[in-house]
Amino acid sequence: MYKNKKLVLLVLFLTIVIILISVYFFQRDTPDLTSYNITFSNPDDLDTDKYTLNAYDAIRIAIKQVKDDQIVFIEVFPIEEITFKNNTLRGEFWVVHIYHDPLELPHGSFTVITIDQKGTVIDIHRVEWVIGG
Amino acid sequence: MSNRKHFYITFLIITLFCSVSLVSASQYYMGAYFDGTAKTTTKVIFACDYQDTDPNNIPTGGNLIGVLSVNGGYGTTPGEYNYQNPFFLYEDGTVKFIPQYWKIDKMQNSKTYTVGDNDYIFFYGRINFKTSTNEIEYKAYVYPDEWSVEHDTPVIKSWTHTAPAADDNFIVGDPTYDSIHFYSCQVGVEARYLITQTVKVRCSQFGYADGSYWKYMPALSRQGSTAYISYNGTHVGIVGGSTFTGMNKESTYDDVVTWKRTGTTLDNDVSIWSNSGDIIKNVYVPFN
Numbered sequence: 001m002y003k004n005k006k007l008v009l010l011v012l013f014l015t016i017v018i019i020l021i022s023v024y025f026f027q028r029d030t031p032d033l034t035s036y037n038i039t040f041s042n043p044d045d046l047d048t049d050k051y052t053l054n055a056y057d058a059i060r061i062a063i064k065q066v067k068d069d070q071i072v073f074i075e076v077f078p079i080e081e082i083t084f085k086n087n088t089l090r091g092e093f094w095v096v097h098i099y100h101d102p103l104e105l106p107h108g109s110f111t112v113i114t115i116d117q118k119g120t121v122i123d124i125h126r127v128e129w130v131i132g133g
Numbered sequence: 134m135s136n137r138k139h140f141y142i143t144f145l146i147i148t149l150f151c152s153v154s155l156v157s158a159s160q161y162y163m164g165a166y167f168d169g170t171a172k173t174t175t176k177v178i179f180a181c182d183y184q185d186t187d188p189n190n191i192p193t194g195g196n197l198i199g200v201l202s203v204n205g206g207y208g209t210t211p212g213e214y215n216y217q218n219p220f221f222l223y224e225d226g227t228v229k230f231i232p233q234y235w236k237i238d239k240m241q242n243s244k245t246y247t248v249g250d251n252d253y254i255f256f257y258g259r260i261n262f263k264t265s266t267n268e269i270e271y272k273a274y275v276y277p278d279e280w281s282v283e284h285d286t287p288v289i290k291s292w293t294h295t296a297p298a299a300d301d302n303f304i305v306g307d308p309t310y311d312s313i314h315f316y317s318c319q320v321g322v323e324a325r326y327l328i329t330q331t332v333k334v335r336c337s338q339f340g341y342a343d344g345s346y347w348k349y350m351p352a353l354s355r356q357g358s359t360a361y362i363s364y365n366g367t368h369v370g371i372v373g374g375s376t377f378t379g380m381n382k383e384s385t386y387d388d389v390v391t392w393k394r395t396g397t398t399l400d401n402d403v404s405i406w407s408n409s410g411d412i413i414k415n416v417y418v419p420f421n
Contacts, residue, residue: 041402083310086210095312107238114312123312130238131159132363132370133202133217 033059041077051078051092053119058094062113065124066098073099082114084123092117107131161328162357162373163380164202164321165339165390165405167350171209171308171317173301175262176342177201178412178419179320181220183251185333185391188226195326197222199334201258202372204317204362205300209308211315213237213365214297215372218258218271219323222334226250230258232271232292237363237370244292248275254282257338257419262303267296274419285416305341306350313369315361322380322392323357323373330394337389340412347412347420349388352405359401388412 033056040055055076063071075097081090094115099108107130114123181199191197200219206212213236221229228250233243248256257274274287281287304317320339340347357373364370376398383393387408414420 077314079309079312081309082312083308084312093312095309097313112312125311127311127313127367127369129361129369129371131374132215132235132238133200133233133240133372 036063036071036074038074038076041075051094052117053094053115055094057119058096058115061115061119061121062096062098062111065113065121066111070100071098075099079114082123093122158325159374160323160325160357161375161377161380162321162323162360163377163392163399164316164319164355164357164360164372165336165352166307166316166319166355166360167305167341168353169306169350169409171304171306172341172343173206173209174303174305174341174343175264176259177203177303177305177318177340178257178259178347179339180255180257180337180419182253182255182335183222183228183333184254185335186222186251187332188222188224188251190330190332191222191224191324191328192326193224195224195324195328197328197332197334198323199256199336200321200323200372201260201339202319202321202362203260203303203305204315205262205297205302206304206317207299207301209304209306211304211308211310211317211362211364212300213363213368213370214241214300215363215370216260216269216271216303217372218260218273220248220256220258220273222251226252228253228256230256230273230275230290232258232260232273234269234294235363235370236297237365237368242294244271246273246290246292248273248288248290249277253277254279255287255416257287257416259419260303262296262300263293264301268293269296272419274416276416282416285418287416287418289418303341310364311366313361313364315364316355316372317362319355319360319362319372320352320390321355321357321360321372322377324377327378328394329379333383333391333393335389335391338412338415339388339390347414348410349406349412350409351407352388352390354382354399354401354403354405356398356401
């Protein structure tokens with residue numbers, strides 16, 4: 001009886017842990033996009049057939065990469081040519097800018113994420129913006 | 134108090150003072166940027182005037198600024214320097230030409246010239262990258278009245294400094310670099326304090342030298358919260374820093390925009406004009 005009780009408690013504990021972990025990953029995999037202020041460089045981008053990866057998928061991928069609850073604003077752009085350190089790539093890409101700090105301050109930061117047509121993040125870097133004139 | 138304590142307190146005060154003076158304050162800004170494939174140039178120009186503005190509508194201690202900003206670079210790769218030739222209008226009607234250049238968020242140097250008042254006809258501002266002497270030259274061409282326009286006899290002010298080693302030229306157009314969209318050459322309206330009454334700034338003949346021609350590209354709007362102009366790999370320099378709430382365009386045609394505070398804020402990437410071409414000159418001296 002005592003052994004069974006221990007086993008039941010262990011199973012119960014493991015079940016709770018598994019549920020918590022599942023909830024955690026489920027939340028991470030499906031971020032609530034309604035809580036973010038999302039703008040598109042062109043509202044039609046969302047409906048276009050031109051890009052096989054739609055903008056919301058790009059945003060979900062981006063948010064998972066950033067893992068930052070300070071996100072206040074997201075901009076999404078389709079782009080056909082990107083340059084990293086003087087290397088130019090041509091194709092169809094999504095660029096997502098995720099702002100971490102409120103705008104209208106003398107400085108802030110944003111994460112720049114570039115995603116290709118397969119949904120692969122091909123570049124991610126964070127930059128600070130500052131007043132320059 | 135011991136000498137050491139004295140030293141520490143003095144050091145702290147000096148450090149605090151330096152930190153405060155280096156922090157650039159956010160200003161309200163709305164601009165128009167050249168929308169097109171990035172090109173290099175060595176000369177940029179614009180004109181502005183405040184003839185339809187009552188300077189009393191500028192808040193006390195504030196200003197209203199017509200400004201041309203251009204990014205320096207090596208070829209079309211955005212660089213960390215940004216060059217500006219703004220004309221500041223103050224509450225008392227005085228206009229000052231204050232050319233300046235910035236390394237990301239640090240102003241490197243500037244010069245102030247009192248050049249006129251709000252009812253002058255044109256204030257032309259031109260910036261030259263003088264490759265022969267490796268200098269940046271800022272020039273103001275001031276036309277006080279109709280007579281000076283008809284006879285093309287502006288009052289000229291100029292200021293020169295050595296060009297930063299990193300820069301070879303100016304950039305016009307809107308290159309994308311490291312997946313950031315830069316607005317390399319902009320003409321806009323800026324203010325220290327948010328203006329809530331009607332003001333107008335007319336910016337015209339916004340152009341760049343292409344060989345022996347002065348040209349303009351199509352232009353789109355850009356608010357001061359995302360008017361990215363300079364870059365050093367980790368920091369992006371922005372013109373203004375804050376959206377000029379309530380600022381709109383009253384009228385536009387090729388290479389001319391009249392910014393007017395109407396209470397409605399113009400969105401980003403709205404067409405200011407859609408054509409490209411050669412600048413039609415009203416006067417010739419600023420273009421020589």
